[in-house]
Amino acid sequence: MDATIEVRGLRKQFGQTVAVDGLTFTVEPGQVTGFVGPNGAGKSTTMRAVLGLEAPDAGETLIGGRRYAELRTPLHEVGALLDASALHPGRRGRDHLLWLAHSHGIPRRRVDAVIEQVGLGSAARRRAGGYSLGMQQRLGIAAALLGDPPVLMFDEPVNGLDTDGIRWIRGFLRALAREGRAVLVSSHLMSELEDSADHLVVIGRGRLVADTSVARLLATASGDRVALRTSARTQSMSLLAKEGAKVAADGRDSLTVTGLPAERITALLGAAGIPFSEVRAHRATLEEAYMELTRDAVEFQAVAAAEPDAEPAAAPAAPSSPAAEEA
Amino acid sequence: MTAQAFGRPASSVPPAPGGGPTWTTTAARLLHAEWTKLRTVPSTWWLLGTAVALMAAVGAGSVSAVSTDQCASAAACQEDTVKLSLTGIWLGMAVAAVLGALALSGEFGTGTIRATFTATPRRWRVLAAKAAVLSGVMAAVGAAAVSASLLIGRLVLPGNGFTAEAGYPPPSLGDGPTLRAAAGTVLVLVLVALLGLGLAALLRDTAGTLTATLGLLYLAPIFKTLISDERWAHRLERWAPMPAGLSIQSTRDLDRLAIAPWPGLGVLAAYAAGALLLGALALRIRDAAD
Numbered sequence: 048m049d050a051t052i053e054v055r056g057l058r059k060q061f062g063q064t065v066a067v068d069g070l071t072f073t074v075e076p077g078q079v080t081g082f083v084g085p086n087g088a089g090k091s092t093t094m095r096a097v098l099g100l101e102a103p104d105a106g107e108t109l110i111g112g113r114r115y116a117e118l119r120t121p122l123h124e125v126g127a128l129l130d131a132s133a134l135h136p137g138r139r140g141r142d143h144l145l146w147l148a149h150s151h152g153i154p155r156r157r158v159d160a161v162i163e164q165v166g167l168g169s170a171a172r173r174r175a176g177g178y179s180l181g182m183q184q185r186l187g188i189a190a191a192l193l194g195d196p197p198v199l200m201f202d203e204p205v206n207g208l209d210t211d212g213i214r215w216i217r218g219f220l221r222a223l224a225r226e227g228r229a230v231l232v233s234s235h236l237m238s239e240l241e242d243s244a245d246h247l248v249v250i251g252r253g254r255l256v257a258d259t260s261v262a263r264l265l266a267t268a269s270g271d272r273v274a275l276r277t278s279a280r281t282q283s284m285s286l287l288a289k290e291g292a293k294v295a296a297d298g299r300d301s302l303t304v305t306g307l308p309a310e311r312i313t314a315l316l317g318a319a320g321i322p323f324s325e326v327r328a329h330r331a332t333l334e335e336a337y338m339e340l341t342r343d344a345v346e347f348q349a350v351a352a353a354e355p356d357a358e359p360a361a362a363p364a365a366p367s368s369p370a371a372e373e374a
Numbered sequence: 375m376t377a378q379a380f381g382r383p384a385s386s387v388p389p390a391p392g393g394g395p396t397w398t399t400t401a402a403r404l405l406h407a408e409w410t411k412l413r414t415v416p417s418t419w420w421l422l423g424t425a426v427a428l429m430a431a432v433g434a435g436s437v438s439a440v441s442t443d444q445c446a447s448a449a450a451c452q453e454d455t456v457k458l459s460l461t462g463i464w465l466g467m468a469v470a471a472v473l474g475a476l477a478l479s480g481e482f483g484t485g486t487i488r489a490t491f492t493a494t495p496r497r498w499r500v501l502a503a504k505a506a507v508l509s510g511v512m513a514a515v516g517a518a519a520v521s522a523s524l525l526i527g528r529l530v531l532p533g534n535g536f537t538a539e540a541g542y543p544p545p546s547l548g549d550g551p552t553l554r555a556a557a558g559t560v561l562v563l564v565l566v567a568l569l570g571l572g573l574a575a576l577l578r579d580t581a582g583t584l585t586a587t588l589g590l591l592y593l594a595p596i597f598k599t600l601i602s603d604e605r606w607a608h609r610l611e612r613w614a615p616m617p618a619g620l621s622i623q624s625t626r627d628l629d630r631l632a633i634a635p636w637p638g639l640g641v642l643a644a645y646a647a648g649a650l651l652l653g654a655l656a657l658r659i660r661d662a663a664d
Contacts, residue, residue, distance in 0.1 A: 095488075095661075095662075098488075098492050099491070099492075099495045100488055100491060100492065100661065100662040101661040101662070102661060115495055116495045116496070118495065119394030119395065119400075120395065121492060121493060121494075121495060122492075122493055127492060129488055129492075130485055130488065132485070133484060133485025133486055133488055133489065134484060134485075134486065135415055135480065135484045135486055136484070137415050137416045137417060138411075138414045138415055139414065142410065142414035143414075143486075145410050145414070146407045146408075146410040146411045146414070147407070147489060147493055149403060149406040149407040149409075149410050150403055150404060150406075150407035150493045150494060151403060151493065152395070152399065152403050190489065
């Protein structure tokens with residue numbers, strides 16, 4: 048069984064609002080896949096559909112090639128953190144993990160192991176009603192890890208964590224992926240995924256905007272451009288072109304090189320003894336790349352928020368309003 | 375944090391394609407999980423404690439308030455002393471209804487229902503496991519409350535003239551009708567808890583479920599006092615869940631009952647079963663997350 052999440056033509060409607068509209072993507076094992084989109088784009092709905100909590104109006108979702116309802120021991124196949132605050136306030140954190148463990152015959156020592164792993168420590172003995180958002184998140188992550196599943200899904204896991212917590216969770220996600228697990232992490236802030244995601248699935252208005260590796264997205268957004276200033280223009284052009292770069296002249300002594308990293312260009316020119324006075328790479332941030340991708344979706348959100356009539360009053364949980372879904 | 379800190383590598387997870395645990399293993403695990411859920415919430419324990427205390431207290435009050443002095447002769451009282459000792463059921467039922475409703479509506483309220491259905495995608499199994507665990511707990515607590523009530527009756531009643539010589543033998547489980555009333559009272563508590571559970575599966579919201587459950591139980595006896603039409607009063611007593619169910623408590627003058635003890639309990643059981651079936655259907659059809 049491949050540890051994958053497959054979403055195929057998923058469509059889900061709440062009343063008049065189409066939350067997810069024909070979404071298709073695959074989450075591969077061994078990497079962290081960021082699931083990004085503005086608030087209300089349909090991320091949580093998609094995740095709930097994957098977990099069989101919401102029946103799709105069309106399409107299907109598969110875990111390791113099987114529908115969620117067919118999984119005999121789901122916690123061993125996929126771990127999920129959906130809404131960290133979904134805890135009984137009177138129940139102790141450890142007891143929350145304990146009943147989940149019992150449902151799959153998972154031993155108590157595993158419960159204590161995941162408590163240790165997420166750094167919840169003695170707080171696990173306290174009633175969940177007194178938990179901070181950060182503690183809730185850690186408990187939710189512990190619950191996802193209980194069954195040691197090859198597939199993991201986290202909905203906005205960074206919410207409510209302090210700087211240390213955010214750094215911790217980034218390392219944590221990367222380590223989980225290094226072990227060969229498929230890790231899907233949603234966020235409405237691309238910057239949160241800057242140092243952790245390998246791959247990105249970007250959605251807006253319930254539709255796929257981009258399904259790409261982080262490296263490729265950055266390369267596209269940056270144009271992978273390097274500005275080069277040199278007096279030996281022709282020499283540089285032919286040398287770099289031979290190495291596979293696209294070179295364009297934009298001035299008497301300035302070139303724009305695409306397809307080679309700045310370091311490589313410096314090395315090549317140096318080795319060939321070609322003089323140059325400046326090599327400057329243009330690097331877009333993930334946030335810039337994302338803003339470019341989702342500009343349409345964000346504009347739509349702004350319009351929708353400005354029209355209260357667009358929100359169906361009868362379905363308060365429908366993700367027509369951004370706040371309703373992500374809250 | 376290093377990779378080793380995560381214990382077993384992902385590749386060692388058994389994929390379990392088609393295989394997986396046996397049906398009995400799954401059932402046992404599910405019961406264990408639901409028992410853990412029920413016992414780790416403080417409200418369960420104070421509700422159960424309240425149920426026993428209230429039933430014993432109301433029973434004590436009831437048996438203390440009657441005396442053969444109020445009748446022409448002791449025999450003329452025609453008091454059903456067993457039923458009287460078990461009067462506390464009127465409050466016990468309310469607590470059982472709350473416990474049953476909360477067992478599920480609490481999960482919808484806090485959102486833990488998503489974790490529950492994620493762990494057990496076949497939702498009817500969750501309802502079945504909850505019903506089983508609730509039944510066990512309610513039966514144990516009901517047995518304690520009924521025993522306490524009957525014991526209080528045994529101690530208090532003779533002092534008020536209800537002696538064996540006067541035709542009122544002390545309540546004893548060795549006596550057939552008394553045993554029926556005692557066991558039946560326990561079953562009424564179980565069935566009322568299941569009614570609350572079933573309605574919670576149907577309605578989800580705690581306040582709504584409690585209103586519906588308590589309304590279904592207590593409105594009929596209240597209406598009965600307002601209805602002047604004999605036939606309708608009779609029908610209400612036969613087919614409304616609470617009056618019908620409580621006929622199981624009668625130990626004398628059974629021919630004057632609107633419905634016989636066991637069929638009466640059957641009516642209550644039918645309400646509970648109906649609520650559970652509709653609830654299971656609703657769980658299956660409706661999305662879990664709304």
